[in-house]
Amino acid sequence: MVNKTEQSTPPAGRFARLRSTLRLFYHSPSPKAQRFQFAVLIVDLAIIAFFVVTPLLRDNPAFLWIDYSIAGLLLLDFGARALASTDILRWLRQLPVIIDIFILLTLLAPTLFFNLGFLRILRLWTLSRSANIWRPLKKHGLGGYQDTIQAVINLLVFLFIVTGFVYTAFANRSDGIAGYVDALYFTVATVTTTGFGDITLPGTWGKLASIVIMIIGISLFVRLAQSIFRPNKVHFPCPQCGLLKHDPDAVHCKACGHILNIPDPGHD
Known part of the structure; x- marks a missing residue:
């Protein structure tokens, strides 16, 4: 006879325990979870580095193997993050998740999405929207630089997206764009409005x-300058109106006038 206490856990119970474990790994501030989150972050940064140099490696015989391997890693991470969410359908409707799905499709079908591969760098933008990257920074007192770091990331993502677009659409068709470095050079010269004129895009669409x-x-450069030179804001929700950002020495909420009690990280 089978002892009831020795019966296996029902599948529903095991599935719920798996989701609970993944939720702890992805969202808990515990030391063990933070080590896991840091490892995931390192893998993500390595994948983003691969996306940046993809145009230079596309002719390498091992490119497709690396491409599909990264697709497998992202698919595994995507499934784990879905299970770690409290509401999967709501999680799937978030913009960073939709972008990650598109990036995954470009990896699973690189031939079909060949001309859209440069959009993979958006993975850096979606990563910058994850709490996992900011939690350790805030823990070490660097949370005040979040706006500046995000502004730098936005600018870098824009530069590489435009570079990929110019390389895909105008390589060997315009004056001087014969490779990826030429496209990057044109992008930086155009974004900074330097305009040397040695490389131009042909036709009306190029202009x-x-x-x-x-x-x-220019808008992204202005945003970056503002985040660097204006006083840093602290994230402290107003109990009255919910305004999230205030000056570090604010006594009253500038939106509703409610008295604030912003903790000073410099004092115990």
């Missing part, structure tokens, strides 16, 4: 693309 690149690039 329109250059105009859009300059306008968005």
Whole structure:
């Protein structure tokens, strides 16, 4: 006879325990969870580095093997993060998750999405929206630099997306763009409005693309300058109106006037 106490745990119970364990690993501030989150972050940064140099490695015989291996890693991470969420359907509707799904599709079908591969760098943007990257920074008192770091990431992502677009759409068709480095050189020169004129995009569409690149690039540079030179804000929700950001020495909420009690990290 089978002892009831020795019966196996029902599948539903094992599944719930798996989700609970993954939730702890991905969202808990415990030392063990933070080590796991740091390892995931390192893998993510290595994958992003691969995305940046992809145009230079595309002709390598091992490229597809690396591509599919990264697809497997991201698929595993994507499934684990889905199980770690409290509401999977709500989680799937978030913009960073939708972008990650698209990136995963470009990895699983690199031939079909060949001309859209440069959008994989958006993985860096979605990573910057994850709490896992900011939790250790805030723990070490660097949370005040979050706006500056995000502004730098936004600028870098824009530069590499535009570089990939220019390389894909205009390589060997415009004056001077014969490779990826030429496309990057043109992008930086256009974004900074230096405009040496030695490399230009042909035709009306090329001029329109250059105009859009300059306008968005200048906006991102201004945003970066503001985050560097303006006083840092602290994240402290107002109990009255919910405003999240205040000056470090604020006594009253600038939106509703409610008295604030912002903790000073410099004092115990």
